[in-house]
Amino acid sequence: MSNVVTRFAPSPTGYLHVGGARTALFAWLLARHEGLAGKFLLRIEDTDLARSTEQATVQLLEDLKWLGLHWDNPDSLVYQSKRKNVYNRIIEDLIARDLAYKAYETSSELDALRKAAEREKRTFIYNRPTLTPDQVRQYESENRPHVVRFSMPVKDYSFRDVVLDKDIVLPAGQVQDFVIRKTDGMPTYHFAVVVDDAEMGITHVLRGQEHLLNTINHIALQHALEYPRPTYGHLPIIMNTDGSKMSKRDRDKMIRQRAQTWLKTYKKSPEDIAAAASLAPSRINDWISDNSKQLDLSEQSAIMNVIDLQESDLPEILVHDFRKNGYLPETLLNFLALLGWNPGGNRERMTVDELVQLFTISGIGKGNARFDRAKLLAFNTEALKEAPTDRLVQAMRDFVNANPDSPTSRATDEQLATLIDMKRGIRTLRELDEATRFFFIPDDAIAYDPAAVEKNLNKNNNEGAAFLREIRNILANVADWNAPALEHALQSYCAQRTLNLGKVAQPIRVAITGSTISPPIFQSLEFLARTSTLARIDRCLSLL
């Protein structure tokens, strides 16, 4: 016996984005808060045959699993596309009871009516046309394409919203008959939701505020079908920092902008990009000049390679983006929960179990919230600092799985553990990856940053290079190759010559990493081992 049954009902058009993730999280928390008396169900809303893909469903499920939002119907996932017959039976029944009817206007006819209404500055309300029996017979006999509309009783509607904590009222003048079955025979969202929520025994519907007024349609339908009315709560919307609505398109937009600048800077043509990325020139041409065109993920990454745009340069919008950029799922959940909900008082950092325990609908806010990545980053930094090493090894494994091109993917678990302890203080797993990937690059493949070489080796009459040559011989003869011994050897070298440690550490750093940045130098040397260290120093000196 479950007292609370919630659901998440995404439509499979791509990876899960943070808005959807938060909706899922709240529905999940509401159910889990009830313990055994709560159920969280998943339903795939794929009634839009043109936009839904199987691949997107797979991605969606993977994202939810990564977040740890497990659903209670893993063996009986509801796919709306497979329930056409169920919906049709109910729709035929509604038609028979004259609560719904076939409507024969085409989309373009309706568009024209809407435009006309707009020109005359009045609100378009659909009116059921009166068809003569002859017309009906004729349309039926010629099998004319049609939709089915629900005959919406004209009256004032109201329902209780538990998030907003108020009654939402829509006056009779605002209601109109709406489509419940499309020309292609599939039910619309409004119809499928109502039927499925009822059949799945959903008691609480938590969804985005963009659905607030849709609920009026849904309760009218429930009344006609004699379904119970679930409890409704509409969540505030997550916005970008600039106040615009957060959308999957933000990434595509950014890539397009950068591609356009790239074209200008290097005086190239879209065809050049297409060729370098091995994509169809026409496709790239369309995309680059048309904001409404969107690339898929593999096309995006091909183009990013060409114009040298990093994953971390893009705004994270999708759950998958956060995974690729090295955020911990439990931190993302914590942050997302706080975007529009809080347990009261000064409580902010919470484990998933604590979220479950503390979650209440009354703690959900009413206003839209802006997504502030800086704060998420701070949360992630803190979580990364506190997490035990084995948790981070596991997280790092997941990170490199999501980023198979990284050299760090060659690391063993033992090596990952060492890297993690060597470089506490990172903000994301990507930072750890970027700070330590030089270990896993072949010695002769280190790329030397000219500015780093100039500053630390060439400046002041090749002072740094001279130090490096002397240090090379010291390192070659250190008895024990471990951090304390290496530190001791180099500190005494510095003491002899009255040098700051920085004077010798930086040239070594440049030699082994190619840059001026690395984890603490002695631990880095220990990790690299003597052979690689000397090989890199020798190669570096030979390149000067």
Add this chain to the structure above:
RNA sequence: GGCCCCGUCGUCUAGAGGCCUAGGACACGGCCCUUUCAAGGCCGCGACACGGGUUCGAAUCCCGUCGGGGUCACCA
């Protein structure tokens, strides 16, 4: 534009008529620590959208204005 929702520091928020000289976190500024990059420590800046009521007393209740968002699809 009609309808609907919302309105506390730059951002997320605490706040249920006196505990508010409005608290916390992030961001920002300064100082400290430091072999690089970080991380860390300390200090600081900073808000009740506005105008009317109600009340002994209002960030909290009511009205209006302004501002933000949503929605007006055979997309969900």
